[in-house]
Amino acid sequence: MSKACYIIAEAGVNHNGSLDMAKKLIEVAAEAGADAVKFQTFKAEKLVSNCAPKAEYQIQTTDATESQFEMIRKLELDEAAHDVLIEHCRTCSIEFLSTPFDEESVDLLAGKLGLPRLKIPSGEITNGPLLLKIAQTGKPVILSTGMSTLGEIEDALGVLAFAYLGFNIPSIEAFRAAYCCAEGQAILQDKVTLLHCTTEYPAPVEDVNLKVMDTLNSAFGLPIGYSDHTDGIAVPIAAVARGAVTIEKHFTLDKRLPGPDHRASLEPGELTQMVAAIRLVEKAVGCGRKFPSQCEKKNISVARKSLVAACSIKQGEQFTAHNLTTKRPGNGLSPIQYWDLLSRRACRNFDPDELVCL
Numbered sequence: 001m002s003k004a005c006y007i008i009a010e011a012g013v014n015h016n017g018s019l020d021m022a023k024k025l026i027e028v029a030a031e032a033g034a035d036a037v038k039f040q041t042f043k044a045e046k047l048v049s050n051c052a053p054k055a056e057y058q059i060q061t062t063d064a065t066e067s068q069f070e071m072i073r074k075l076e077l078d079e080a081a082h083d084v085l086i087e088h089c090r091t092c093s094i095e096f097l098s099t100p101f102d103e104e105s106v107d108l109l110a111g112k113l114g115l116p117r118l119k120i121p122s123g124e125i126t127n128g129p130l131l132l133k134i135a136q137t138g139k140p141v142i143l144s145t146g147m148s149t150l151g152e153i154e155d156a157l158g159v160l161a162f163a164y165l166g167f168n169i170p171s172i173e174a175f176r177a178a179y180c181c182a183e184g185q186a187i188l189q190d191k192v193t194l195l196h197c198t199t200e201y202p203a204p205v206e207d208v209n210l211k212v213m214d215t216l217n218s219a220f221g222l223p224i225g226y227s228d229h230t231d232g233i234a235v236p237i238a239a240v241a242r243g244a245v246t247i248e249k250h251f252t253l254d255k256r257l258p259g260p261d262h263r264a265s266l267e268p269g270e271l272t273q274m275v276a277a278i279r280l281v282e283k284a285v286g287c288g289r290k291f292p293s294q295c296e297k298k299n300i301s302v303a304r305k306s307l308v309a310a311c312s313i314k315q316g317e318q319f320t321a322h323n324l325t326t327k328r329p330g331n332g333l334s335p336i337q338y339w340d341l342l343s344r345r346a347c348r349n350f351d352p353d354e355l356v357c358l
Contacts, residue, residue: 005240005278006225008097008119008142008248009034009271013075016259022081023088024253028268030092033275037094038119038248039085041109042101044073057201058260071260082113103133110137119248122146122199122227125156132170135163140191142246144227146199150219153194154179157220161188188222193246196239197227201264205230213242229264233274240281249274304330307338309350317346324356333357 009029015022022039029037052068062071077085082098089096099119100106109115118137122144124130134141141160145153158175161184167174178184196212198204208230217224225246226239236247250265266274292300310325317323319341326335332355333341341356350356 005244005282006036006246007034007275007278008036008038008246010038010227010248010250010265012038012040012250012261014250014252014257014259014261014265015039015075015077016257017074017076019081019084021253022077022085025251026085026088026092026094026096028251028253028271030089030094032251032268032272033279034271035095036097037089038097038099039077040075040101041077041082041098041105042072043104044069044076046102046104048072055201055260057264061260061263062258075259079108079112082108086113100130100134103130106130106133106137110134110139115139117141120144122148122197126152128155128159128170128175131156131159132163135160135191138164140193142193142195142225142248144195144197144248145216146197146227150215153216153220157188157192158184160192161185164188164191185221188220193223193225194220195225195227195246195248198229201229201261202231203229205235208235210235210239210242213239213244217243231264233266233270233277236274237277237281240278241285243285247278301329301331304328305335306330306332307335307341307356308332309352309354309356311352313346313350313356315346315348318342319344319346319356327353331355 009032011022011025011029015025026037048069050067050069058068058071086096097117097119098109098115099121100109101124109118117140118134120131120134120141120143125143125145125148143156155175158179162170162175162178164187165178165183167178194216196216198207213224213226223245224243226236226244227248228236236249240247250261251271252262252265252267255262255265255267305326305328308325308327310323313323324338324341344358347358
């Protein structure tokens with residue numbers, strides 16, 4: 001069986017700035033069976049300008065008179081909060097994961113806090129300086145590819161390969177060379193997981209295009225997963241059936257809570273159902289080799305047919321379409337041998353319905 005899918009329960013900013021709510025989100029993710037619970041690490045003044053507009057879905061789910069900066073500033077988690085949440089994750093036996101949105105946050109997560117891996121969101125895939133900073137930590141990354149083209153993904157991978165290889169004179173040409181060289185390809189294989197993603201909240205199912213996972217795998221040869229923003233749990237389950245090695249999904253304590261992402265998130269019961277369904281699908285996917293499974297073997301003789309006498313057959317009589325037929329059980333000569341028998345004669349007498357033999 002293939003390696004288990006790594007399931008990220010995306011708490012994001014659904015803590016609404018409350019440490020108690022964030023701790024409860026960790027508990028819900030752990031109880032649901034997720035592998036990791038992910039938050040977002042940023043400084044509002046480094047993430048958005050005062051004039052940055054909100055996304056359409058943010059206008060619909062938050063105070064429309066409030067700027068994106070004002071909305072984001074209320075959702076920051078400081079270093080002390082990170083310490084508390086990481087310790088709570090240890091207590092709950094779930095991995096703490098976060099997305100850095102600025103270089104200071106990279107230093108905090110990868111340096112001071114020592115996280116084993118980092119998540120890069122779709123919105124930062126063209127942010128060369130941040131990609132460079134993240135890869136310079138040497139940490140493995142999970143890179144979401146929402147809103148991007150294959151060319152933009154390749155450019156991002158070039159920056160990552162350049163930094164992972166320890167090169168120190170950055171340029172577009174140097175990034176491309178790092179991506180194309182054998183050493184760059186090898187280190188990307190070791191360090192990077194790509195996530196297909198549709199960046200809309202919620203994402204329309206008709207815009208998901210799960211076949212892109214196949215395209216990403218063919219184009220880049222890296223482990224491929226899926227970051228889901230659709231309503232419900234059907235699409236991430238389907239992504240696992242198509243081979244996703246990582247699934248990321250937003251969740252909340254209550255979809256009715258105020259805030260930008262609650263409405264497009266799963267509630268606790270839905271998260272539990274998604275994790276359970278993914279684990280079932282993983283078992284169902286199997287190894288790809290076609291052979292009778294262990295549970296099938298006992299049913300072969302029951303479900304299949306054998307060659308039997310359609311009427312009384314005397315020893316020496318030739319088998320014909322008139323005196324030969326197929327019936328259950330399947331523990332005699334296979335019906336695929338029917339035409340071979342038509343040129344033979346009976347080795348003994350056979351009664352009607354008796355299994356014939358050579």
